[in-house]
Amino acid sequence: MNNAVMRHPVASREQNFSFSTVSNSASAGTLTYLLNNTRPLDLHEQMLKAVRSPMAFPQDIDNLLHALEKVGIIIGAAQAAAKDTRVRHCVRCHQTYLERNNGFQACQVAHDKPRLIKTGIQANANTGPSGFKNYYSCCNQTVDTDSGAPSHYHFLGRHTTVETNVRYNSTNVATCVMRKCAGQVAARDVVIGQVPPVQSAAPIPSRPASRMEVS
Ligand SMILES: [Zn+2]
Ligand SMILES: [Zn+2]
Ligand SMILES: [Zn+2]
Incomplete structure (x- = not known):
């Protein structure tokens, strides 16, 4: 047993970072340049492509996930959501979904004619x-x-189970009660044994949505 480590655990931990601080490390510089010179949508697209690629090594994806956790970008809630097998009913578009398939382009509502x-x-x-x-x-x-x-869609954003997140109207965005759909049943979240397959990525609209609501 290393007595020095036992006596000074904090100092020992800091030794890992003593040769380069975050602000001046070459890696931080490269990442800063990348982030400052890549449009958010392009970065998002590249990361999704890399993560979904059948050529990706599982170990590399694990390392990426662990690195994002370590720097605080991925939190426990995201991991829990990705593993959640509860089938939910969206109170905006009235489709069923798994939280792992939720995203900023998951819930799509067309305009009325x-x-x-x-x-x-x-x-x-x-x-x-x-x-x-x-x-x-x-x-x-x-x-x-x-x-x-x-706009391309009347609404484009995340599915939600929370009615207060939805801007209802008298035409194309109705409540579950108005539509008499499955969502009006009190138990909106039903756990089932069978997990539906992961949805493919939603098409990117040619024009941005005029309104975004986050559940
Ligand atoms: Zn509209
Ligand atoms: Zn929806
Ligand atoms: Zn509904």
Whole structure:
């Protein structure tokens, strides 16, 4: 037994870091450069690709996970969520999901079909030939007929079991009670033996969502 370590456990632990501090280590410099010069979405995409790659060595993925835990980026709650086999019902899109498959693009709600409304403006060279606009009742927004929807999705974000996280309306985002779906049963979270397969990644929308709600 090493008596020095027993007497001075803290000093011993610090020895591991005594040769390079976080601020001046070459690794920290490389990572800082990487983070400052990679767009968040690109980094996210690259990490997902690497983690899901069938060519990845399990040991490398383990090491990456342990490193992220050690620097405090991954917390226990994330690990628990990734292992959670409870099937939940989303009170926004009314699909069932596992928390491990939840994510910022998991819950997708389309806009209602727009209604053509008369603008009251006479057709001329400036206003366009129609004098009509598209009205999206779900968003209460009016847009030019040739400019598409106000956003790619009415909602794009995480599934949720918490109704207060949802912005309900009278058209395309209804409560479970209004829809008379499975979610209106008190036990929204049902544990089942069979775990559904991991979902494939949701397609990235061509335009960012106009609103994001986090459950
Ligand atoms: Zn909408
Ligand atoms: Zn959802
Ligand atoms: Zn529901």
